[in-house]
Amino acid sequence: MDLLTQLDNDIDLLLKIMSSSIAYISRKAKHAPLPDSTIPLTVLGKTEAVSAVELDASISELVADLVDKADSIREIIEHLPTEASLGGDTELQHQLMAMQSELQTVNKSYMQLSTQVDSLSAEVRELLGLLTQSHSDARRWLVDQLDAQCTPAPISISATDA
Numbered sequence: 001m002d003l004l005t006q007l008d009n010d011i012d013l014l015l016k017i018m019s020s021s022i023a024y025i026s027r028k029a030k031h032a033p034l035p036d037s038t039i040p041l042t043v044l045g046k047t048e049a050v051s052a053v054e055l056d057a058s059i060s061e062l063v064a065d066l067v068d069k070a071d072s073i074r075e076i077i078e079h080l081p082t083e084a085s086l087g088g089d090t091e092l093q094h095q096l097m098a099m100q101s102e103l104q105t106v107n108k109s110y111m112q113l114s115t116q117v118d119s120l121s122a123e124v125r126e127l128l129g130l131l132t133q134s135h136s137d138a139r140r141w142l143v144d145q146l147d148a149q150c151t152p153a154p155i156s157i158s159a160t161d162a
Helices: 003-028 052-079 088-150
Strands: none
Touching: 003 052
């Protein structure tokens, strides 16, 4: 898997972990109004509150997962090529021109080989036609020879035999 795909997958996973973490914490935490707040507490639906110790342990685990995934993403980013390692625009343009020239050379070679294949194919068809004609002529000659040998000589009936 290339680095950009891996980076995309890891960022996507990090966002899913964060989203799940927020949903988990809001679902499992005990809701309480903020100190000195005049806004009343409204809880939509039923909460599945867990103990504070269990929630702290879950939050610590979620934070550890987020930090691990962030470190993984940071490591991938460090391995991505930089502009300096790519050599800049002029070097990339020279490489592209060299590749294009090589592609044109290969394409010319392909066209020549394609023409040669067509020529050889026509030659093979012509030779096959000659071979078929020669085989047919030889067979006709052989049949004529066998017919000449197998044909009985005409019997002449003379008046004395009758």
